[in-house]
Amino acid sequence: MGDASARFSLEGRVALVTGAGRGLGRSIAGALADAGAEVWLLARTMDELERAAAAIRSAGGRAVPVACDVTDSGALARVIGDMPALDVLVNNAGTNIPEPFVDVSEGHLDRLLDLNVRAAFLVAQAGARKMLADPDRRTRGGAIINVSSQMGHVGAVNRSVYCLTKHALEGLTKAMALELAPHGIRVNSLAPTFIETPLTAPMFARPEFSKWVHERIPLGRLGTPDEVASAALFLASPAASLVTGTSLVVDGGWTAQ
Numbered sequence: 001m002g003d004a005s006a007r008f009s010l011e012g013r014v015a016l017v018t019g020a021g022r023g024l025g026r027s028i029a030g031a032l033a034d035a036g037a038e039v040w041l042l043a044r045t046m047d048e049l050e051r052a053a054a055a056i057r058s059a060g061g062r063a064v065p066v067a068c069d070v071t072d073s074g075a076l077a078r079v080i081g082d083m084p085a086l087d088v089l090v091n092n093a094g095t096n097i098p099e100p101f102v103d104v105s106e107g108h109l110d111r112l113l114d115l116n117v118r119a120a121f122l123v124a125q126a127g128a129r130k131m132l133a134d135p136d137r138r139t140r141g142g143a144i145i146n147v148s149s150q151m152g153h154v155g156a157v158n159r160s161v162y163c164l165t166k167h168a169l170e171g172l173t174k175a176m177a178l179e180l181a182p183h184g185i186r187v188n189s190l191a192p193t194f195i196e197t198p199l200t201a202p203m204f205a206r207p208e209f210s211k212w213v214h215e216r217i218p219l220g221r222l223g224t225p226d227e228v229a230s231a232a233l234f235l236a237s238p239a240a241s242l243v244t245g246t247s248l249v250v251d252g253g254w255t256a257q
Contacts, residue, residue: 006238007237007238007239008035008233008234008237008238008239009035009036009237009238010032010035010036010037010087010088010233010236010237011035011036011037012036013036013037013038013087013088014037014038014040014083014084014085014086014087014088015029015032015037015038015039015040015086015087015088015089015090015236016039016040016042016080016083016086016088016089016090016127017029017032017039017040017041017042017090017092018042018043018070018090018091018092018093018123019042019043019070019092019093019094019147020039020041020042020043020049020052020065020092021041021043021044021045021048021049021051021052022043022048022052022199023195023197023199023225024092024147024192024195024197024225024228024229025041025043025090025092025093026041026048026052026055026225027225027226027228027229028090028092028228028229028232028233029041029052029056029063029090030052030055030056030059030061030229031226031229031230031232031233032088032090032232032233032236033056033059033061033062033063034059034061035233035236035237037062037087037088037236038062038063038064039056039061039062039063039064040063040064040065040066040079040083041053041063041064041065041066042066042068042070042079042093043067043068043093044067044068044069045067046065046067049065049066049067050065052065053065066079070093070115070119070122070123071114071115071118071119073122073126076119076122076123076126077126080126080127080129080130081130083130085130085134086127086130086131086142087131087140087141087142087143088142088143088144088145088236089123089124089127089131089142089143089144089145090145090147090232090236091120091123091124091127091144091145091146091147092147093115093119093120093123094115094116094120094147094165095111095112095115095116096112096159096162097111097112097161097162098158098159098162099158100157100158101158101160104160104161108161109161112161112162112164112165113161113165116162116165116166116168116169117165117168117169120146120169120172121172124144124146124172124176124187127144128144128176128180128185131144131183131185132183132185137183137184137185138183138184139184140184141184141185141186141238141241142180142183142184142185142186143185143186143187143188143235143236143237143240144176144180144185144186144187144188145187145188145189145190145232145235145236146169146172146173146176146187146188146189146190147189147190147192147232148166148169148170148173148189148190148191148247149162149166149191149192150191150192150193150249150251150254150255151163151166152166152167152169152170152189152191152247153167153170153191153247153249153255154254154255166191169189170189170191170247173187173188173189173245173246173247174245177244177245177246178245181244181245186235186240186241186243186244187244187245188235188240188243188244188245188246188247188248189246189247189248190228190231190232190235190247190248190250191247191248191249191250191251191255192223192228192231192250192251193217193222193223193250193251193252193254194213194217194222194223195222195223195224195225195227195228196222196223196224196225197225200222204222216254216257217251217252217253217254218252218253218254218256218257219252219253220252221252222252223250223251223252227250228250231248231250234248235248
């Protein structure tokens with residue numbers, strides 16, 4: 001069977017995680033660093049990035065914090081171009097504005113499309129270009145993980161634009177996987193359910209919303225950032241060497257219904 005730890009090792013790899021200053025991005029960056037990768041943390045707020053990087057370093061990992069707005073394609077290209085290499089990309093930055101479909105403004109529509117679709121596409125494209133510039137890529141391999149959502153597989157009230165953007169990301173994942181497979185680059189999406197974080201705590205302080213969510217998760221509880229990070233590590237690692245073009249749904253059974 002071989003050494004189980006080796007199958008999940010990212011020693012000698014360089015990873016980039018967007019939206020890495022907090023929440024899922026921060027947890028995923030920590031998991032990749034724990035597995036041995038040098039992790040570049042990208043987000044808009046340097047204070048948050050520094051704290052995340054300090055936590056990784058205190059655990060013995062390697063972290064490079066870089067402040068960058070992923071909607072700025074020029075700045076993004078410069079950051080990725082300056083990286084020494086890129087083996088794992090976690091395309092995590094995104095947002096949501098829950099509201100009724102008929103009340104969605106053009107401004108909110110544009111904001112979500114800009115970050116969740118346009119910027120996600122450009123991050124993936126820039127990352128793929130960086131990977132393809134490595135002459136040993138076919139042998140070395142690579143992994144791109146687009147962080148989607150269970151809402152990329154189903155619909156939900158008050159989440160029309162979010163569902164739209166995450167369904168788009170799922171389609172992008174499949175198309176990218178087909179084009180990049182001949183180069184040894186695997187592309188998958190990661191689709192979590194509602195996750196328990198300080199940012200979602202105010203949502204779940206509302207009893208009706210909390211009841212609605214818990215009733216729809218067959219396992220009966222929210223997910224944790226560590227559970228999503230573990231799934232990301234699997235997709236990034238040699239353990240998933242034959243996995244590409246699919247979506248790993250970490251949803252407690254939500255989409256099975």
